[in-house]
Amino acid sequence: MSKTRTALLTTACVATLGLAGWGGFELTRPAYDGAAGIIYGSAFAPVRDTNIDFHTWYPADPGGKAVTIVGNGVFYGTPAGRGAPHQSGQFPAIIISHGAGGNAGQFGWIASQLAEAGYVVILPNHPGTTSRNASAEAAVRVWERPADVSAVLDEITTKPDDYPFIDDDRFAMLGFSAGGYTAMAVSGARVDPDRLQTFCDDTDHGMSDCAFLARFGVDLHSLDLSPAAQDLRDARIRTSVVVDPGIVATLTEQSLSQIDIPMLIINLGDEDLVPDGVYARHAADRIPTATYRVAPDATHFSFLAQCKPKGPAILENEGEMDRLCDDAGSRSRADIHRDVAGIIVSYFQRNL
DSSP: OOOOOOGGGGGOOOOOOOHHHHHHHHHHHOOOOOSSEEEEEEEEEEETTTEEEEEEEEEBOOOOEEEEEESSSSBEEEEEEOOOOOSSSOOEEEEEOOOOOOOOGHHHHHHHHHHHHTOOEEEEEETTTEEEEEEEHHOTTTTTTHHHHHHHHHHHOGGGGOOOTTTEEEEEEEEETTTHHHHHTTTTOOBBHHHHHTTTTSOOTSSSSHHHHHHTTTOOGSSSGGGGSOOOOOOTTTEEESSSSGGGGGGGGGHHTTTSOOOEEEEESSSSSSSSGOOOOOHHHTTEEEEEEETOOOOGGSSSOOOOOOOOHHHHTTOOOSSSTTSSSSSHHHHHHHHHHHHHHHHHHHHH
């Protein structure tokens, strides 16, 4: 449920192009000469009875067309090679799950670095909690997100000819915010529905989640949240990195103690300043295989893409509740990204 509601911004951030102009622009795009390619796919998700789309970044050789992934008025985009030839061999794959209200394109900054380091990176857009397709009601149905991940894994593993560069014996997860909960759920964590039902009773947990639900008239006590208790573990996931996990306090101690895959849990910011809603040291202490770290000078939103100079003003004009462009200390978001990316890449090199 912890959110990055960039869905509220897109009307101010997206430029409109005429079809004729777009076609000409495509013909004149330069060839890509980097090492991170991107393609797009979709997978049928039974929990939703529809397809979900996903981005796939991969180690690439020069070629294809140079594109910028999801830059807009607020956030910088990330260069990639659309349709660039993939490097020879098979590579471990990391599924990245975005926060509620976010989207796959927000994490090009880390996806490109992982691809350049020799990993395939798969980013599903979670319907109902994705930019331009988000609602408070959908955000509460947390059990749908881990099922999305399993649906994407089913698509990839049953169509190996479409993904010859993926080693389907080496899958991992990386999740941020609501995606952090998603990563924990596919690793074996389970929600206590009673805790989820009372999540907004006495506190806002230092986040804007409960205000968001109240704004749209969602009363957790009026909902059937029993599906949140189900076991959503996917045995194909061999290790996970979890960043500022949402609803972490609703996870059962028993399920945390039974997680048996390596897990790195990162909180963004000095530990005494991390919002209660995503503070994860207590969960990490209950997971026998977990390592806990913090990223100094960061805030919850430092994991998003770097903001453009006019980004904060656009957010304010749009009425965005959260300060998506603010970091906590003297370091820039670029510096925070370098440190966090280094931690994540090193962790996967050791554990995948």
